[in-house]
Amino acid sequence: MGVDISVSLSGLTLDNPVIPASGCFGYGKEFSELYDINILGSFSIKGTTKHPRFGNPTPRIAETPSGMLNAVGLQNPGIDVVATNHLAYMGRYFNKKVIANISGFSIEEFVYCAQKLDSIEQIGIIEVNISCPNVHGGGIAFGTDANSAAEVTRAVKAVTKKPIYIKLSPNVTDITEIAVACENAGADGLSLINTLLGMRIDLKKRRPLLANKTGGLSGPAVFPVALRMVYQVYEAVKIPIMGMGGISSAADVIEMMMAGASAVQIGAATLKNPYICKEIIERLPLEAERLRITNLKDIIGVAHL
């Protein structure tokens, strides 16, 4: 009895591997009104950019079979406001370290954000999102080109002592190539996957349903793709992986960890059921016991043996 569900990420020990994913938990405030979010392993804040952004026009949301599309387009108040207001205020309802998700349209913007966050005690990990469909570097998204990915990694690493996790895009021919490039450039860990590029059409209007035409697919539909990518990347790198994409149950958490994730993030499922992370954390020890797991850390990557 007494399953150990704690995990660790680059020196940071988490009570459990459950982390709400960036963009699906805001800055935690709305959820903190529903339950004490200090039970979470950590959470990843909404992707922040150097400058404030409105994001894309609406509709930004569409439903798909076992999933959803979003084209929020990185709406955020900009890193300065996030650093001074949001993160400062967060202490009132969350007393653990958070993951700061940052994005940019140029290397300089990533660097600006990382620098700004470097001195903030509260931040455990900086998660560098190079996989948002809107972010471009020389015509190709940073996340779809190994050289650009490495470049961002190096630049960000140079300006902060915080552990840096690069968040990878699944919209690539070979995700291990990008993963290895990031590892070689000094990344402390990897987060994968971001959303798959998808689309829906409004049959009555005969137009793309989302104002942005395309959007990012997430939710249970993408789970097998995410799992495959975590499995492949685990074989290609030595740095820890935060696995995500479609997780919506304690069994999914265990499956993702067996594929190679040291911790997991949960996105779309928190939008469908705001209590899902709490429920999963409560369920994890039982599910582990059923599968004769006494320490969750033992199963990381176990499917490879």
Added chain:
Amino acid sequence: MGVDISVSLSGLTLDNPVIPASGCFGYGKEFSELYDINILGSFSIKGTTKHPRFGNPTPRIAETPSGMLNAVGLQNPGIDVVATNHLAYMGRYFNKKVIANISGFSIEEFVYCAQKLDSIEQIGIIEVNISCPNVHGGGIAFGTDANSAAEVTRAVKAVTKKPIYIKLSPNVTDITEIAVACENAGADGLSLINTLLGMRIDLKKRRPLLANKTGGLSGPAVFPVALRMVYQVYEAVKIPIMGMGGISSAADVIEMMMAGASAVQIGAATLKNPYICKEIIERLPLEAERLRITNLKDIIGVAHL
């Protein structure tokens, strides 16, 4: 009243755009015992290779949210047996032209298959599957490299007068690049998408569930990804597209056509419900009418306007 649901593909007129997808309809025989399959627009036969293949060990099938993984691995009796036995026998239960799906592990094998089929009257289109995860050309699957894709296209075009449709893989960074390469190399049309590479783990065994470890994801879960790719490719090429990936209703057919497909294929849904193509064909005129469509051909790519 009286919606025209016929479509045409490279000179071939189909009574309707509904085509069971390769690998999900065998050679039609099992379905012909359930209903008169002559109501179909056409169907695409199981992928055929030069030599007979057993395929992968079992388990070959896994379930996923709103979808499934398969790792059949191109089990087939080889092109010679298909040409002499299966296609000959097919005339007893199917009197329309079929689509012959071929695969290969080298250019020579594709060419062998195409040559063999060139003189068979019954075959309306040769569908060249360069996107099966098992098929490699110089270390990279033909379907993930524009040059290899073009090379296969040219080689096959050179040996047959039949219309050639190249079947593309979704597991690429930029599908339009491959599509354009195939068009420039002489392809008459494109089929997309093949399956997304995915995986499941057996929690009790702590091992990949499929004997082949990874498998191809298909079914409704992939519909938004398929739709996006058809939409993108429609803008990049002038040749017709057979759209597929997750279609399971008449509304899906219309959505895929609005994205740019001239006809559609239906795979996983036929495995779940063997009557689905019949049901969709019956439903199509009603659904079209509801959306004020009088001729299905009018909506091909209409979402781009």
Added chain:
Amino acid sequence: MVVKYRILSNTHIAKDIYEMCLSGNTEKITNSGQFINIQLDGFFLRRPISVCDITDDGLIIIYKILGDGTRYMSTLSAGDKLDAVTGLGNGFDIKKSGNKPLLIGGGVGVPPLYLLAKRLIAVGKTPSVILGFGCADEVFYKESFEALGCETVVTTVDGSMGVKGFVTDAVKGFDYDYIFTCGPPLMLKAVYDKTQTDGQFSFEERMACAIGACMGCTCRTKKGYKRLCKDGPVLSREEIIWE
């Protein structure tokens, strides 16, 4: 707060329109104009539906069959469970109202105005009501508003009941000093243009979380970006930007 409601009834009350009575906790629902977000088996996202009325042991919603989700809802029956996140949105602020409020609803924009009317009456400000529909078959709740004692005018586009035309064609007949309105976007814009008083407008947007976390439903206003699920769905005339 997530509540597992029990369905008491699910009644077809007009063309494609159903009234569903639910039994369960309503403590988080403080204002008219708020909504609940309903989970449906086999659908990933929840469906936002306005609170039409609060009853002794639950609430009433009214919905229209628009797509697959609402069609599925119409197949549910008494005794079935319904999981919903409840008490969402700001709702109408009746304190800001003048003394002669006019409520203008179009189609399934009508339901939230019913609880609003009751709340206004409770503070002595009985509203007048305009209900707009496509045709007579689609009309619902006319009698319910009348039973509250509200002067109620129905408009139908085809003239098959009440005033022929749009809700805005009925506005001139009323003496009012404030409006509350809910309905399709084109109607809201027309009401905005054809009325001059202060007022509150309830908007619709496609939502994911509906609790203010995902930024799925943001709109620009003169007072900054607002999340229609949390800072809305009700906006005041002076803050609205039409795009």
Added chain:
Amino acid sequence: MVVKYRILSNTHIAKDIYEMCLSGNTEKITNSGQFINIQLDGFFLRRPISVCDITDDGLIIIYKILGDGTRYMSTLSAGDKLDAVTGLGNGFDIKKSGNKPLLIGGGVGVPPLYLLAKRLIAVGKTPSVILGFGCADEVFYKESFEALGCETVVTTVDGSMGVKGFVTDAVKGFDYDYIFTCGPPLMLKAVYDKTQTDGQFSFEERMACAIGACMGCTCRTKKGYKRLCKDGPVLSREEIIWE
């Protein structure tokens, strides 16, 4: 053929084991050992379950809660509908049987042997039966086989009922000239090794179409590749290749 069955009952008969009686068309079910493929709301693939018995107006299946699909099945109740593709697989060929057939079932391999026993009795070849389970809690249908007049021995791994051990530990007590067996792969292999007579073995495999079209369930046999859904699930001893 797709049949919409109506559930008449869904009864818990042993640990994690349910017996479900269905009313509906069974004309396509010609042999014992055939199966139906059941659609469940919220699950993409159907679940293959053996026919346990044919009744006047339908059939009986017995299933074990193994994962989410069978757990969901256990929540269904009388009156609910069940969509199934029916009459699948070759089934047992009783013409090939000797005069003293022995049926060996393990766990949820037991159900198809029940209809088989009835069919054998109908042609005057009353079989003997060995039913293997983990423990006494899991035992089902012992009395049913006895009521048919079959000599029936139960084995349990922990010895809590009948012979302690595996089905193969009970085989030596019988005089038989043919076997029919269904159960988990390890049991089938053990039966194959510990018996010498001709016989038929029913296998399980993960399936997609279950009608022979997708090649999802192929196995190698000495008579070529076979689709377990169409050319199986029953194979004869002489064609089996163990991998």
